[in-house]
Amino acid sequence: MEELQLTPEQEAEVARQLDVIRRGVAEIVPESELVEKLRHSVATGTPLRVKLGMDPTAADIHLGHTVVLHKVRQLQDLGHRAHLVIGNFTGRIGDPTDKSETRKQLSEDEVQRNAQTYVTQVYKILDPNKTDIVYNADWLGPLNFADVIRLASTLTVARMLEREDFTKRFRENRPIHIHEFFYPLMQAYDSVHLHTDIELGGTDQKFNLLMGRTLQKEFGMPMQIAIMMPLLEGLDGVHKMSKSLGNYIGVDESPNDMFGKMMSIPDDLMFKYYELLSFRRTDEIEAMRSAVASGQTNPRDVKMALAEELVNRFLGPQAVKDAVAHWHQVFQSGAIPEDIEEVQVPAEPVWIVKLLVDCGLAASNSEARRSIGEGAVRINGEKVKDVDLNFTPADGDVLQRGKRQFKRLRLQ
RNA sequence: GGAGGGGUACCAAAGUGGCCAAAUGGAGCGGACUGUAAAUCCGUUGCGGAAUGCUUCGUAGGUUCGAAUCCUACCCCCUCCA
Incomplete structure (x- = not known):
């Protein structure tokens, strides 16, 4: 030349x-x-x-x-x-x-x-x-x-x-x-x-x-x-993002999943994601980085901004609103979410362990027992202590295992 | 075709006659804490309405009071040689 x-x-x-x-x-x-x-x-x-x-x-x-x-x-x-x-x-x-x-x-x-x-x-x-x-x-x-x-x-x-x-x-x-x-x-x-x-x-x-x-x-x-x-690390922050490792975020996922997955990446990974995925200018990103480093900004908010940007790009503004609302409700306030999956149950007393298995909240009786022993199971927010509990479900009751597994009971 | 090595739970990997439902790590689940499903710490991870119960260490038999561990056959994987 x-x-x-x-x-x-x-x-x-x-x-x-x-x-x-x-x-x-x-x-x-x-x-x-x-x-x-x-x-x-x-x-x-x-x-x-x-x-x-x-x-x-x-x-x-x-x-x-x-x-x-x-x-x-x-x-x-x-x-x-x-x-x-x-x-x-x-x-x-x-x-x-x-x-x-x-x-x-x-x-x-x-x-x-x-x-x-x-x-x-x-x-x-x-x-x-x-x-x-x-x-x-x-x-x-x-x-x-x-x-x-x-x-x-x-x-x-x-x-x-x-x-x-x-x-x-x-x-x-x-x-x-x-x-x-x-x-x-x-x-x-x-x-x-x-x-x-x-x-x-x-x-x-x-x-x-x-x-x-x-x-x-x-x-x-x-x-x-x-x-x-560079190859982008997946959600685990260690291996490269790949479908076979299951540590990926697909561009076609539901708003809640995409948002939630973004929020779950390790903090250390956050700015790498910014660098490689965000449309923001480099100086903006640098400003956020130093704000986080100095403790001025909560890393969560920075991560959330990234999650919003990506959900918006791939799924649109409405999806962002939905996902943010859902996320706040479920993960931040710890409240019972709105749209819980419903399961049909008979209107008669059931053994709590069996109920958990029937609803898909536990894979086996043993697992259900364990969960109860760990204090993880709640009915309408109330902790279940007795493994032998027999419980008569009412329509709309919410059965919960851990912080984020919910089922709403519907009487048949 | 010949020689050797190996198949253990979701994955990786110890264990080579009883103390093995099986170390340890990862992953999962739960709890605490926080700022979130991050990090950290702790617990838990075959089944069983739970019993000194039942089934699991490639598959099928056998030896033994007792087998993941010893023997036999078979299946599969890997390495070297041809």
């Missing part, structure tokens, strides 16, 4: 963009080239082409996925254009991970359906006017065997084995199927096809993102910048 002369205003714009882009990222490879691309973009008024790939393997996205989407959105707000690549071709192979060596092949139908879900969910974050949704089967599908061989010949096995996952499996004598080598190659080819300037992904995507650079160079085109986002 030739030396560009930029006006001071343009230089300032480049600096501003760089600042926004840097926020929260794990790594930019290489940053110097990013600066060059930005300068060129600003100088010529050409948006950069940003690529994000998604495999339509699962139907739902959770907050972990939105970290990367969020960064794409920021780039869009800076005037750049995004390609959202639906991996309807690559998805049939599946990105090799150590977890699932052989991923089940998805049918055309499933892929289509999952892709559709993605798209609707994704637009809660991305700017539709600056997003092109493309399907990589459109260009990967037509390649013939000779094309594939040509692609494959640009790489060596040693180079492939640089990928941590492959190395590990190779060392441990676990199988690596040849076709798995093609996954990074195909993803890289997407970048070639789309003339991608910037590709985004999680830190676990590093190898694949860098492969894009390699292949682009091979094709004699400018190399893309790889921007890697």
Whole structure:
């Protein structure tokens, strides 16, 4: 790229963009080239082409996925254009991970359906006017065997084995199927096809993102910048957010669940979530951080503001109102909530232990007994002390175990 | 095909004849405290209308007064060699 002369205003714009882009990222490879691309973009008024790939393997996205989407959105707000690549071709192979060596092949139908879900969910974050949704089967599908061989010949096995996952499996004598080598190659080819300037992904995507650079160079085109986002920890604050670990917040969850789950994250995690998920400006977040650190602000309120922002984004303002009201009522005041699940019971005396099991508040008689022994069981707010209690339910009675398990009794 | 290692509760992992309904950690549930479902601490976590009761340590048999522990067969997983 030739030396560009930029006006001071343009230089300032480049600096501003760089600042926004840097926020929260794990790594930019290489940053110097990013600066060059930005300068060129600003100088010529050409948006950069940003690529994000998604495999339509699962139907739902959770907050972990939105970290990367969020960064794409920021780039869009800076005037750049995004390609959202639906991996309807690559998805049939599946990105090799150590977890699932052989991923089940998805049918055309499933892929289509999952892709559709993605798209609707994704637009809660991305700017539709600056997003092109493309399907990589459109260009990967037509390649013939000779094309594939040509692609494959640009790489060596040693180079492939640089990928941590492959190395590990190779060392441990676990199988690596040849076709798995093609996954990074195909993803890289997407970048070639789309003339991608910037590709985004999680830190676990590093190898694949860098492969894009390699292949682009091979094709004699400018190399893309790889921007890697940190993997978001899940609710436990330890493991990365994932569906299989059950520590995730889905973008389609009920308002109460989403809000409640947000409120349950460890305090230490709160500002990381802010950094990676919130649309707020960095200085605002920093102000909150110092306010909490100095004890001026209750961390709960800061966390609540984040929960509100996210519920609002994904579920709308009414959902926020509902969720906040519900949360206050149940968790803060400890009062009995309004909308309790109802269970039908006969209008005759029952042994309390049996009642608990019948209502689904305990898995077994033994568990029910234990709970009573722990003083956890209440009827209409009144603690049950006697394990042998026989109790005649009245319509509308509220049976409670612990602080947050309620059932309303309805006579049959 | 050959050699070796292993299958224990929701998960991980001890236990190798009685003190084992089974250590410990995680997770769950409950309680206290708080600022919330955070953190911390404590309790609890097979079933059983509870009895010196019943069933559980891959499956099925056997030895023994007594088996998660010993023996036999079978199933499954892993590693090495081919």
